[in-house]
Amino acid sequence: MLEMRGITKRFPGVVANEGVDFTVRSGRVHTLLGENGAGKSTLMKILFGLYRPDEGSVHLEGTEVEIRSPADAISRGIGMIHQHFMLVPTLTVAENVALGLGGAWGSSDLRPIRQRLVEVSERYGLEVDPDAFIWQLAVGERQRVEILKALFRNARILVLDEPTAVLTPPEVTDLFTTLRQLRDDGRGLVFISHKLHEVMEISDEITVLRDGRIVGNTVPESSSRESLAQMMVGRPVLFTRTVQHHDPGEDRLVVRDLVVQGDRGNLAVDKVSLSVRAGEILGVAGVSGNGQRELAEAIFGLRPVESGGIDIDGVPAGSLAPKAVRSKGMAYVPEERMRDGVIGEFTVAENLVLVDHGSPPYTRWGFLRFGAIKRQCTKLVQRYSVKTPMLETLTRSLSGGNIQKVVIAREFSCGAEVLVVSQPTRGIDVGAAEYVHEQLLGQRAAGAAILLISEDLDEVLQMSDRVAVIFRGQIMDQLPRSEATAMRVGRLMMGLKAE
Amino acid sequence: MVTTENPDTSGAPSLKALWYGPLVGLVVPVLAVVAALAVGAVLLLALGASPLTGYAALIDGAVGDWNAVADTAIKSMPMLLVGVGICIAFRTGVINIGGEGQIILGAIFATLVALAVPDLPSVFLIPLVLLAGAVGGAIWGAIPGALKAYAGVSEILSTIMMNIVAAQILSFLLQDLLIEEGAIKIQQTRRLSHNADLPLLPGGTRLHLGFLVALLVAVIAYLLIYKTSLGFRLRAVGHSPDASRYAGMQVKRSVVQALALSGACAGVAGAVMVFGSISHRLIGEGGATAFTQGAGFNGIVVALFGGLHPLYTVPASFLFGGMLIGGIELQRELQVPAALIVALNGVVVVFVVSSLRLKTKLQRWSEDAVLRRGRK
Numbered sequence: 086m087l088e089m090r091g092i093t094k095r096f097p098g099v100v101a102n103e104g105v106d107f108t109v110r111s112g113r114v115h116t117l118l119g120e121n122g123a124g125k126s127t128l129m130k131i132l133f134g135l136y137r138p139d140e141g142s143v144h145l146e147g148t149e150v151e152i153r154s155p156a157d158a159i160s161r162g163i164g165m166i167h168q169h170f171m172l173v174p175t176l177t178v179a180e181n182v183a184l185g186l187g188g189a190w191g192s193s194d195l196r197p198i199r200q201r202l203v204e205v206s207e208r209y210g211l212e213v214d215p216d217a218f219i220w221q222l223a224v225g226e227r228q229r230v231e232i233l234k235a236l237f238r239n240a241r242i243l244v245l246d247e248p249t250a251v252l253t254p255p256e257v258t259d260l261f262t263t264l265r266q267l268r269d270d271g272r273g274l275v276f277i278s279h280k281l282h283e284v285m286e287i288s289d290e291i292t293v294l295r296d297g298r299i300v301g302n303t304v305p306e307s308s309s310r311e312s313l314a315q316m317m318v319g320r321p322v323l324f325t326r327t328v329q330h331h332d333p334g335e336d337r338l339v340v341r342d343l344v345v346q347g348d349r350g351n352l353a354v355d356k357v358s359l360s361v362r363a364g365e366i367l368g369v370a371g372v373s374g375n376g377q378r379e380l381a382e383a384i385f386g387l388r389p390v391e392s393g394g395i396d397i398d399g400v401p402a403g404s405l406a407p408k409a410v411r412s413k414g415m416a417y418v419p420e421e422r423m424r425d426g427v428i429g430e431f432t433v434a435e436n437l438v439l440v441d442h443g444s445p446p447y448t449r450w451g452f453l454r455f456g457a458i459k460r461q462c463t464k465l466v467q468r469y470s471v472k473t474p475m476l477e478t479l480t481r482s483l484s485g486g487n488i489q490k491v492v493i494a495r496e497f498s499c500g501a502e503v504l505v506v507s508q509p510t511r512g513i514d515v516g517a518a519e520y521v522h523e524q525l526l527g528q529r530a531a532g533a534a535i536l537l538i539s540e541d542l543d544e545v546l547q548m549s550d551r552v553a554v555i556f557r558g559q560i561m562d563q564l565p566r567s568e569a570t571a572m573r574v575g576r577l578m579m580g581l582k583a584e
Numbered sequence: 585m586v587t588t589e590n591p592d593t594s595g596a597p598s599l600k601a602l603w604y605g606p607l608v609g610l611v612v613p614v615l616a617v618v619a620a621l622a623v624g625a626v627l628l629l630a631l632g633a634s635p636l637t638g639y640a641a642l643i644d645g646a647v648g649d650w651n652a653v654a655d656t657a658i659k660s661m662p663m664l665l666v667g668v669g670i671c672i673a674f675r676t677g678v679i680n681i682g683g684e685g686q687i688i689l690g691a692i693f694a695t696l697v698a699l700a701v702p703d704l705p706s707v708f709l710i711p712l713v714l715l716a717g718a719v720g721g722a723i724w725g726a727i728p729g730a731l732k733a734y735a736g737v738s739e740i741l742s743t744i745m746m747n748i749v750a751a752q753i754l755s756f757l758l759q760d761l762l763i764e765e766g767a768i769k770i771q772q773t774r775r776l777s778h779n780a781d782l783p784l785l786p787g788g789t790r791l792h793l794g795f796l797v798a799l800l801v802a803v804i805a806y807l808l809i810y811k812t813s814l815g816f817r818l819r820a821v822g823h824s825p826d827a828s829r830y831a832g833m834q835v836k837r838s839v840v841q842a843l844a845l846s847g848a849c850a851g852v853a854g855a856v857m858v859f860g861s862i863s864h865r866l867i868g869e870g871g872a873t874a875f876t877q878g879a880g881f882n883g884i885v886v887a888l889f890g891g892l893h894p895l896y897t898v899p900a901s902f903l904f905g906g907m908l909i910g911g912i913e914l915q916r917e918l919q920v921p922a923a924l925i926v927a928l929n930g931v932v933v934v935f936v937v938s939s940l941r942l943k944t945k946l947q948r949w950s951e952d953a954v955l956r957r958g959r960k
Contacts (some may be wrong), residue, residue, distance in 0.1 A: 180802075239881045354613060385830075387829065387830065396774055406831070406832075406834070407829060407830065407831075407832045408832035410832075411832045417830065419827075419830055424824070424826050424827065425826045425827050425830045426827065426830070428820055428823045428827045428828070429823070429824070430823045431820065431823060432818075435816070435820075439820065439827070439828075439831040440831045440832055442813050442816050442817075443813040443816075443817070447813075448812075448813040451812050451813060451814060452812050452813070453811055453812060453813055454817060466797065
C-alpha cells in the first residue's frame, strides 16, 4: 500500500538516507531496525511530511504522492505514534482525541466521539476511560490514547516510533496484542525498535538500516538476534554475557528508611532501604519517574535527606555535600549525561578532569598543568575508546555513546569503589552500550559496589546480582538474580505485589 | 560510531578551526563598527554635514597625535578595567551591571587609605591604594554575589540597586566627612597625598601608570580564567551549574567569587580614576556619573565588543575610547549637535551587541564544518 523508492536525504555534511527503498504492506508489521543515527527517524519524518527527500519518491496505493506536511500525511491515512506523546495533560482522553479533528467533530459536542471511542477501544483491546484526564493515566494508557487518536483519523498506515521503550513487559504484551489485531484488520504497521527479542516477536518483515543505507531485508523466521545485531552494528555482538559468580564482600553502601522529597515537594523516595556490597551490582528496576533520580541524587548529596540514613562503609554520609561524598570514594554516572554529566561547551579533556582538576598532578600553585592533563586524558581516551577527533574537541559535538564514555572514563578512573550508575545506556548505540556493560562488569570484578538504576529492564536483568524494584518511591521487593524473571519484575514495576 | 581504535588525533583540519574561530571573532566586530559608521554617515548627511570630513575629524581627534592617543588611552582605561571584570563574571554565568557602584566603592576605599597614611612612600602607597580600590570593589561585588547564591536574588537587579546605594554613600561622605575644609563647600576631598599620585609615563603626554595597571589586570584576568583551577571552576559553573555541582564543585561559592573578582577590577578603576586624575581628588560634584564618566556601563559594551575575552577587551576598549574622544573633535569640526555623538555611540552599541549572535553562529558553523571534515 505504501512504497518509498530510492529515498536520499542529505543534511550538511551527513547523508541521513541514501537510496532507501521501503515498503509497507497491508496486514503486515514491517520493522525498521537500526542504531541511533542510522536514519530511521529521518525516513519516517519524510514519510510523515516533516522533511522532503532530496531524491526518490513516495507512492501510495500505486500513485506517486508528495507529502507536504503532517496534516497532509494524516489526511492520506498515515498515522504516527511518537516516542514522546503529543497529548494535552489537562484535557480528558475524549477531548484529546477530538482535538484537531476539525469538521463536524470540531463542534463542542463530545458525545459522538465518546461513543465511537468506546467502540474502537473495545474492538482493539485499547481499554481506556474516555473521561479520564491524561495526567491521571499511566504511560501505557497514554500510548493507547495516541493509537486511538491515529485510528480516529482513519490511519491505514501506522508508524510506531520505539513504542516499547517506555513500557513494562506486561504492557508490551498488551501492546503487541493490539498491534496484531490492527494488522489482521488489514492495516500496514511500521514498528521501530532496537530491542531485538521484541522485533523477532512482532515483525512480519525486517529492514535493517546502518549509516543511512539498507544493509538487509529479512524475515524473523530466517534470522536470529545475533544475525540482526550483526547487521545493525556491522560486527558480531556479544549477547549472553557470562557473569562470573563470585561471593560479594562487605556492605559498602547502606541506605536505611530513606525519605526524599521531589522537585514539587512530593514524596519521591518513601522509606527506601538498600545495601550494596563490594563486588556486587544491585539493579534498581522501575518505570521512569518512580523516584529513581531522587534516590540517586540523595545518595550523592545533591538532594536533601528528609529522614533515614545513608552510610558509606559504615560512616553516616547522609548530610554530606557532593564533594565530600566523592572524597569518600563514591562516583556517580548521572542519567542526564548532557545536562549533569558533562559540560557541552567544554573540551573532552576538560570534561575528563572535571572532578579532579584541582588536585595534583593537574594543578600546582593554583595553575592548571596542561601537560599532565593532556597525558592523563590521552590515556583515558585510549583506554575507554572515546572516539574524538582531538582532546580539544568540544564535547557537545560527540555522539551520545562517546559522551557517555567520557563520563564513564572520568567516574571509573578516579579510584571510586562505590558507584551509582543511572541509565548508563539510555539513548546510546548498541556498540557503546555493550562497552559500558563490559566496564561495569570490570568494576564489579575489581570489587566495586555498584548501584545500577535503569529503566531498561533487560539491562537490569542482564547485569545485576540482585534486583530491587521501585514503584512510587517504594521498594516493592528485592530478588536474587535467579528469581528475577522479566514477568515477575515487570509486575512489580507496575506496583502489583506478588500474590 | 562503534570503535575500538585509538583516537584520531590528526591535527590538520582542527588547526584550521583554531585560527578560524578567533578570526571570525575579530572580523565580525570590525564589520559591526563599519556598519555602524555607515548608519552614522546617513545621520550626518541628514544634518547636512559631510561624513568624510566628520570621520576624518573623529580619527584625528582619537589618534591624530600622541596627545590624542594618550587621551584615548586614558578614556579607555576604566572601561577596560570594568570590562575585564565583566568578562570574569560573564564566564561564570553572572551578569554584573554594578560597575558604576564598584568603581565608586573602589575610589572611596582608595581615598580613605590615602587620607589615613598620606606619608607612606610612593612605592608602598600606590600599590596600597590600588589594592584598597580592589577590596572596595570586591566587597561591593560580593554582596550581590552572596544575595544571588544564597537567597536567589537576581544579580542584574541587585547590582543596579547597589549602584544607587554607592552613589548615595559617595554623596553622603562628600557632604560632610571627607569634604575639603574651606570657605566654599564643594563636594570634593582635599588634594590627596602626592605620594599616591600615579606617575606619568615617559613621552610627555598625560598618560600615567594606570594604563599599565589596566593592561596588567587584563593579562592577570586572562591567566586566571584560562590557566588556573579557580578559573576552570568559574568557567565550568558558567557553562553548566548542574554538571559542576554533580562534579563536586561549590557552585554558590563560585558565584560569589566571580562577582567579587569582577567588582575588584572595577574597584581598581575607581582608584585609578582618583589618583590618575588631574585634580587628584575624589570629586562628587555633578553626581556619581560625573565621577565614573559612565565607565561602569560602557565597560559592559566594551567587554561584549571584545567577545568577553579579557585580552580582546583591550583593543575593544581602545576603539570605544577613541569613538568617545574623537566624537568630541567631530562635533567641534562639523558643529553638529552633541546628541549626534550620543546617537552614534548608541548605534555602535546596537550593532556590536547584535553582531555577537552572528559571531557565535559563524563560529559554531565553522567548527562543525571542520569537525565533519575531520570525521571523514
